[in-house]
Amino acid sequence: MTLKEDYDLLLEKSKKAIIYQMIQAQLGWDFETYMPSKGGQQRSMQFATLAKDVHKLLTDPEIGELLDRIKSDPEYTSLSETQQRNLYLINRDYERQTKIPSELVEKIAKHQVIAIETWKKAKAAKDYEMFKPELKKALDLQKKRAHYLNPDKHPYDVLLDIYEPNMTSAMITVLFNQLKEGLVPLIKKIQSASNQPDTSFLTRTCSIPIQEKLATDLSNVVHYDLDRGRIDTTEHPFTTGYYQDVRITTHYYENEFDNSLFSTMHEAGHAIYEQNLDEEFIYQPLGQAASLGLHESQSRFFENIIGRSSEFWEFYMPKFKEITGEIFADIDNKTFLHAINHVKPSKIRVTADEVTYSLHVIIRFEIERDLSEGKITVDELPKIWNQKYKEYLGVDIEDDSEGVMQDTHWAAGLFGYFPTYALGNIYNAHILHVIRKEMPNYDNLVRNGDIKPILAWLTKNVHKPASLYDPADLMQRITGEPVNTQYFIDYCTQKYSQLYGF
Ligand code: ZN
Numbered sequence: 052m053t054l055k056e057d058y059d060l061l062l063e064k065s066k067k068a069i070i071y072q073m074i075q076a077q078l079g080w081d082f083e084t085y086m087p088s089k090g091g092q093q094r095s096m097q098f099a100t101l102a103k104d105v106h107k108l109l110t111d112p113e114i115g116e117l118l119d120r121i122k123s124d125p126e127y128t129s130l131s132e133t134q135q136r137n138l139y140l141i142n143r144d145y146e147r148q149t150k151i152p153s154e155l156v157e158k159i160a161k162h163q164v165i166a167i168e169t170w171k172k173a174k175a176a177k178d179y180e181m182f183k184p185e186l187k188k189a190l191d192l193q194k195k196r197a198h199y200l201n202p203d204k205h206p207y208d209v210l211l212d213i214y215e216p217n218m219t220s221a222m223i224t225v226l227f228n229q230l231k232e233g234l235v236p237l238i239k240k241i242q243s244a245s246n247q248p249d250t251s252f253l254t255r256t257c258s259i260p261i262q263e264k265l266a267t268d269l270s271n272v273v274h275y276d277l278d279r280g281r282i283d284t285t286e287h288p289f290t291t292g293y294y295q296d297v298r299i300t301t302h303y304y305e306n307e308f309d310n311s312l313f314s315t316m317h318e319a320g321h322a323i324y325e326q327n328l329d330e331e332f333i334y335q336p337l338g339q340a341a342s343l344g345l346h347e348s349q350s351r352f353f354e355n356i357i358g359r360s361s362e363f364w365e366f367y368m369p370k371f372k373e374i375t376g377e378i379f380a381d382i383d384n385k386t387f388l389h390a391i392n393h394v395k396p397s398k399i400r401v402t403a404d405e406v407t408y409s410l411h412v413i414i415r416f417e418i419e420r421d422l423s424e425g426k427i428t429v430d431e432l433p434k435i436w437n438q439k440y441k442e443y444l445g446v447d448i449e450d451d452s453e454g455v456m457q458d459t460h461w462a463a464g465l466f467g468y469f470p471t472y473a474l475g476n477i478y479n480a481h482i483l484h485v486i487r488k489e490m491p492n493y494d495n496l497v498r499n500g501d502i503k504p505i506l507a508w509l510t511k512n513v514h515k516p517a518s519l520y521d522p523a524d525l526m527q528r529i530t531g532e533p534v535n536t537q538y539f540i541d542y543c544t545q546k547y548s549q550l551y552g553f
Contacts, residue, residue, distance in 0.1 A: 052120075054121060054124045054126045054127070054129075054130070057117050057120055057121050057124075058121060058130070058134060058138075060117060061114065061117045061118070061121070061138075061141060062137065062335060064108070064111060064113070064114055064117075065137075065141055065334075065335065065336055066334040066335070067108060068105060068108040068109050069334050069335075069336075069338075070334070071101065071104065071105045071108060072105060073292075073293055074101065075098070075101050075102070075105065076291045076292065076293070077291075077292075077296075078094070078097060078098065078101070079098075079291065080291045080292075080298055082094050082098075082164075083285045083289070083300070084283045084284070084285055084300065085283075091164060091168050094164065095160075095161055095164040095165070098160050098161070098163070098164060099157050099160045099161045102156055102157060102159075102160035103153060103156065103157050103160075106148060106151075106153050106156045106157075107153070109144060109145065109148040110145070110148045110149045110153075114141065114145050115145060115149070118138065118141065118142055118145065121138060122138075132519075133331075133332075133337060133519065136337055136518070136519055137335055137336050137337055140336035140337065140518060141336055144336065147200060147213075150199045150200050150201075151196060151199045151200065152199070155192070155195060155196065155199065158192060159192050159193075159196065159464060162185075162188060162189060162192060162464070163189075163462075163463055163464055165185065166185040166186070166188070166189050166462040166463070166464070167459060167462045167463060169181065169182055169185045169462070170182055170185070170456065170459060170462035173452075173456060174452045174456045174457075175452070177450045177451060177452040178451075179432075179433055179451040179455060179456060182456055182462070183429060183430070185462065186429055186432075186461055186462070187429045189461060189462060189463075189464045190422060190423075190429060190461070190466065192464060193206075193210060193464050193466045194206050194423065196210075197209040197210050197423075205220060205423075205424075206423045207220050207419065207420050207423040207424070207466070207467060208220050210423070210466050210467030211223070211467040211470065212467075213467065214342065214343040214344075214467055214468050214470075214471050215342045215343060215344045215470065215471055215474060215522055216342060216521045216522060217521050217522075217523060218342075218344070218470075218474075218522070218523070220420055223416060223470050223474075224420075226474070226477060226534070226536050227409075227412075227413045227416060227470075227473065229536040229537075229540075230409050230413065230473065230477070230536050230539070230540070231410070231413060231443075233536065233537075233539075233540035233543075233544075234406060234407075234409060234410065234540065234543070235410075235443075237406065237540070237543060237544055237547065238394065238396065238406060238407060238410075240548075240551075240553055241394045241406065241547055241551050241553075242394070242396075244551035244552060244553050245552070246550075246551050246552040247551075248386070248389035248390045248392070248393045248550075249386055249389075249390065250390045250393050252379060252382050252386075252387075252390065253307070253308070253309055253390055253391075254306045254307065255306070255308075255378055255379070256305050256306055256378075257305060257306075257308035257375060257378055258305065259303045259305065261308075261374060261375055261376075261378075262303045262308055262311045262312070263282075263303070264374050265308070265311070265312055265315075265371070265374055265375070266282055266301060266311060266312070266315040267282065268370065268374060269312065269315055269316060269319070269358075269367075270282065270315065270319050272367070272500060272502065273316065273319050273320070273323065273353050273357070273502055273506070274323065274502060274503065274506050275299070275319035275322050275323050275326070276326055279294070279295050279296060279297060279326055280292070280296070280297045280298055280299065280322055280326070281298050281299075282298075282299055282300070282301060282315065283298065283299075283300045284300055284301060284302050284303060285300040285302065286302060287302075287401065287458075287459055288300045288301045288302060288314040288315075288317070288318050289318065290318045290321035290322050290325070290350075292322070292325055293325060293338075294325065294326065294328060294330075294333050294338070297322040297325040297326050298322075299315070299318035299319060299321070299322050300318065301314045301315045301318065302314065308375075309391060310402065313354050313358060313359070313391075314354075314401075316353045316354040316357075316358040317350045317351070317353065317354035318350065319350075319353055320349045320350035320351065320352055320353030320354060321346055321349060321350045323349065323353065323506065323509075323514070324340055324345075324346055324349040324350075324513070324514050325340070327506075327509075327510040327514035327515065328340070328514055328515065328517045329514075329515045329516075329517055332517050332518075336518065337517050337518050337519060338517055338518070339517060339518050340517065340518070341516070341517065341518055341519075341520060341521070341522050341525050342471065342521075342522035343468065343471035344470075344471040344474030344475055344478060344522055345475075345478060345513065345522050345525065345526075346471070346475070347471050347472050347474065347475025347476075347478075347479075348474075348475040348476075348478035348479040348482060348513075349475075349479075349509065349513065349514075350475065351405075351475050351476055351479045352479045352482065352483070352509070355405045355479075356479055356480075356483050356542075357497060357502070357505075359388075359391055359392055359405065360497060361384075361388050362494050362495075362497035362498040363497050363498075363500075364384055364387060364388050364391075365384065365498050366497065366498055366499060366500035367500065368384055368387065388550070389550055392404065392405075392546070392547070392550055394406045394407060394547060394551075395407070396410075396444040396445050396446055397444070397446060398440065398444075398446050398448055398453045398454065398457075399453060399457055400412070400415075400457065400458065401457075401458075405476070405543070406543050406547060407444060408472070408473070408476065409473040409476055410443045410444055411444075412469050412470065412472045412473035413443070413473065414436070414439045414440065414443060415458075415469040416469055416470045416473075417439070418432070418435060418436065418439070419466050419467065419469065422466075423466065432455050433451050433454060433455050436448065436454050436455040437454055437455075440454070474534075476539050477534060477535075477536050477538075477539050478522075478526060478534070479539075480538040480539035480541075480542040480543075481526065481530050481534065481535060481538045481539070482509075482512075482513065482529060482530070483538070483542065484530070484538045484542075485529060485530050485531075486505065486508055489508070490504070490505070490508060493505065512529050513525075513529065516528075
């Protein structure tokens with residue numbers, strides 16, 4: 052076989068696995084949205100069977116043989132940059148997959164469904180003891196997985212690398228310590244400022260049909276293409292899909308319209324990334340986001356950098372008032388803007404403001420790191436969790452459902468995932484800095500609701516390169532320098548000193 056034939060055969064195999072993974076994702080979406088409450092057992096079987104088949108596809112020994120043949124082919128360097136990158140990604144995935152026994156893959160998939168179901172019940176009952184055995188098991192399974200992947204590396208670094216390629220616990224510790232140093236004094240200044248927002252109007256009753264209308268309208272404003280997407284509801288909003296079918300979820304509470312509004316903007320940002328990956332890379336390993344951190348930079352760009360800016364609300368307020376009718380007729384722009392940017396240390400991560408949010412993530416990162424090092428145990432988690440919340444955010448946790456059980460991630464076995472949220476903040480402020488330099492009319496574009504040129508910039512620089520580069524390399528290409536936390540600290544300082552008047 053020629054080099055080209057080998058390469059094409061390899062890509063064909065990879066394509067099949069990608070399609071299977073799309074099916075898994077769609078079943079996952081159904082599991083979270085419309086599956087009947089008693090369908091769990093059956094779905095667990097479907098997930099386990101698919102996971103086994105996907106694992107078989109990804110560990111097909113022929114992939115290894117093809118990779119070996121291609122790598123040793125004297126014509127190898129005649130392959131293009133994108134072809135070589137596809138090979139690198141297939142090789143990385145193949146090595147990751149072949150190191151994990153299929154029994155473990157199946158065990159993890161089965162346990163995930165059970166742990167999530169238990170987490171839901173335990174959270175509702177505020178009963179950590181009920182969740183604890185499943186959490187222990189989830190952590191053990193992930194530690195085993197990390198050990199199989201690379202027994203010589205710190206297990207937490209192995210897990211981190213899955214979500215943020217080539218990022219280590221040591222690197223994150225440095226970035227997060229810088230964030231802590233910058234944000235903690237800023238939060239103190241904000242809290243002691245005399246100009247505090249009036250947020251009372253945020254709890255005014257806003258019917259679900261009105262909120263649905265806002266969600267659809269805002270999706271259109273930011274060019275989340277609903278002909279290739281849809282909006283449904285789940286307890287925890289998320290995005291799933293690929294190119295032509297990218298779905299988001301939100302949740303509607305009648306007395307928290309801002310909740311669905313900003314979660315829609317957030318998830319739309321994720322969806323926009325997926326919808327704008329380079330068409331040329333569809334069904335190839337290249338056709339996926341560079342990392343979860345970069346994904347989060349895009350969701351936060353639309354949620355916070357655009358969605359919570361004064362410029363955006365100069366544009367959107369008339370439309371907002373048109374859709375919401377009399378409900379907020381008496382609220383002026385300034386009051387509105389300050390309220391949606393209310394900084395208040397709180398217990399819950401998903402509703403945290405953009406300044407305190409990173410501290411929620413830092414707490415989880417430190418706990419995960421210490422758990423995986425065996426410095427702390429699952430039994431101690433509620434105590435440690437509550438201590439850290441008191442220390443970093445000054446809040447008291449009264450029960451574990453609003454404490455250590457608030458997130459679904461650990462039940463799902465997602466250890467090493469949380470840091471990507473705060474990396475998203477660091478990346479997006481850095482990206483904004485570059486956009487402003489390259490597009491001096493950026494603020495005016497937002498003021499006019501003209502998001503298209505901004506989206507075009509993001510597509511060209513962030514979305515389209517897809518997985519051509521590792522996240523740190525992509526950031527270096529976009530910004531011309533290594534990842535720098537200072538831009539996020541500066542962005543927050545400037546924005547919030549203006550809002551709070553200090
Ligand atoms: Zn997100």
